[in-house]
Amino acid sequence: MKYISTRKQEETNIKTAILKGLADDGGLFMPEYIPQLDAGFFENLPNLSLQEIGFRVAKEFLGESIFDDNLKEIIDEVLNFEIPAVKITENIYSLELFHGPTMAFKDVGARFMARMMAYFSEGKPMKVVVATSGDTGSAVASGFFNVAGIEVYILYPKGKVSPLQEKQLTTWGRNIKALEIDGTFDDCQALAKQILSDEELNQKFTLTSANSINIARLIPQSFYYFWAFAQLEKLGKPIVFSVPSGNFGNLTAGLFAKKMGLPIHHFIASTNANDVVPKFLETGNYESKPSKQTISNAMDVGNPSNFERMKSLFNDDVSEFKKEIESYSFSDEATKETMIKVKNDFGYTLDPHGAVAYLGLEKYSEKSNADSVGVLLETAHPAKFVEVVEDVLKTKIEIPEKLEAFNKKEKQSVEFSAEFELVKQFLMAEN
Numbered sequence: 242m243k244y245i246s247t248r249k250q251e252e253t254n255i256k257t258a259i260l261k262g263l264a265d266d267g268g269l270f271m272p273e274y275i276p277q278l279d280a281g282f283f284e285n286l287p288n289l290s291l292q293e294i295g296f297r298v299a300k301e302f303l304g305e306s307i308f309d310d311n312l313k314e315i316i317d318e319v320l321n322f323e324i325p326a327v328k329i330t331e332n333i334y335s336l337e338l339f340h341g342p343t344m345a346f347k348d349v350g351a352r353f354m355a356r357m358m359a360y361f362s363e364g365k366p367m368k369v370v371v372a373t374s375g376d377t378g379s380a381v382a383s384g385f386f387n388v389a390g391i392e393v394y395i396l397y398p399k400g401k402v403s404p405l406q407e408k409q410l411t412t413w414g415r416n417i418k419a420l421e422i423d424g425t426f427d428d429c430q431a432l433a434k435q436i437l438s439d440e441e442l443n444q445k446f447t448l449t450s451a452n453s454i455n456i457a458r459l460i461p462q463s464f465y466y467f468w469a470f471a472q473l474e475k476l477g478k479p480i481v482f483s484v485p486s487g488n489f490g491n492l493t494a495g496l497f498a499k500k501m502g503l504p505i506h507h508f509i510a511s512t513n514a515n516d517v518v519p520k521f522l523e524t525g526n527y528e529s530k531p532s533k534q535t536i537s538n539a540m541d542v543g544n545p546s547n548f549e550r551m552k553s554l555f556n557d558d559v560s561e562f563k564k565e566i567e568s569y570s571f572s573d574e575a576t577k578e579t580m581i582k583v584k585n586d587f588g589y590t591l592d593p594h595g596a597v598a599y600l601g602l603e604k605y606s607e608k609s610n611a612d613s614v615g616v617l618l619e620t621a622h623p624a625k626f627v628e629v630v631e632d633v634l635k636t637k638i639e640i641p642e643k644l645e646a647f648n649k650k651e652k653q654s655v656e657f658s659a660e661f662e663l664v665k666q667f668l669m670a671e672n
């Protein structure tokens with residue numbers, strides 16, 4: 242399988258696509274075609290484990306670039322936690338993606354990517370640069386922590402991540418460094434892009450990106466769409482996914498799963514006030530905007546990086562987008578009301594991101610009257626946003642031990658204004 246940049250000027254293999262992250266022409270790598278799984282796989286799906294599904298799906302994208310035994314080992318390590326579909330109402334299920342080490346869904350993609358990079362880099366020194374709006378950085382850090390030869394630089398927006406998220410970014414030490422940027426997530430993302438394309442830095446170091454622009458983040462995020470079907474197909478109804486979206490990596494992975502043959506009925510791209518994609522589907526015009534701060538901060542993205550991949554999947558045709566995806570934007574007010582309602586009526590605690598996804602399912606079912614099952618991707622444990630959740634629900638929530646362990650450690654970060662030259666100077670002085 243070849244991997245081709247969305248801007249068409251570069252073609253390479255999976256190893257290079259993963260090690261580089263971003264193509265030289267500024268585009269994002271895509272497989273040259275989306276592989277198909279055979280009918281036997283789908284018939285047998287309810288009998289497969291999450292790890293077996295992961296192996297089969299990953300194998301299609303990776304081919305002979307990695308030995309089966311190595312791939313199996315990586316998959317088993319990455320997917321060493323449960324991803325249950327938990328019933329909230331008769332027709333709404335929460336696919337809990339947050340049972341990994343940092344308690345956000347990004348554990349799946351980031352840990353797979355980290356292990357693939359470590360495998361392909363064969364111990365050669367490398368610097369990994371990652372911009373984060375909250376959860377990516379810690380999941381990437383957890384994947385790379387103590388991997389020989391790899392140094393990780395996390396760029397995060399000062400004061401714009403939750404206190405617990407900040408602890409999860411800044412308390413690793415060793416090969417993980419946190420750069421605290423006085424700016425927005427978009428500034429961090431722009432800085433990361435500049436670093437990765439800077440000639441001098443590239444001469445001195447082998448640099449790569451760990452953002453959702455890396456194809457190795459997307460591939461494993463398609464696993465759990467299959468896994469949701471394995472759990473819920475028996476209900477005998479069409480299945481709709483609501484994906485709380487920021488950079489649209491999670492949703493793009495769902496599109497991969499559907500193209501591989503998974504009969505997903507429809508996608509709902511649920512966003513907070515950062516509504517570039519819902520506006521695009523409404524008007525046909527894509528206009529990036531500065532990001533707005535909300536209570537679902539991991540989705541505060543004004544220029545979603547995976548839009549370019551979605552465009553290439555839909556041949557740049559907005560009517561093709563609309564066949565597969567509805568997209569709605571919701572306010573913080575509506576998000577809070579939903580958290581309260583779902584807690585009171587059904588006893589289920591949603592985090593703010595999951596609540597945005599819940600709203601998407603409600604709105605879709607009002608419009609479509611279809612007798613479908615709605616699956617919301619619950620992307621973070623509510624305790625990751627303890628301040629917001631306790632404030633909204635007016636009750637204490639329990640902090641899992643895994644998270645409490647971060648809270649007890651000391652923050653270590655280096656502060657910068659959002660100026661490339663300063664960050665560059667710092668990096669040039671690194672070994």
Ligand SMILES: *Cc1c(COP(=O)(O)O)cnc(C)c1O
Pocket residue numbers: 345346347375376377453485486487488489490491492539540594620621
């Ligand atoms: C990153 C993140 C999202 C958004 O996912 P994308 O793939 O960027 O669309 C949603 N919820 C949480 C908790 C996240 O960390």
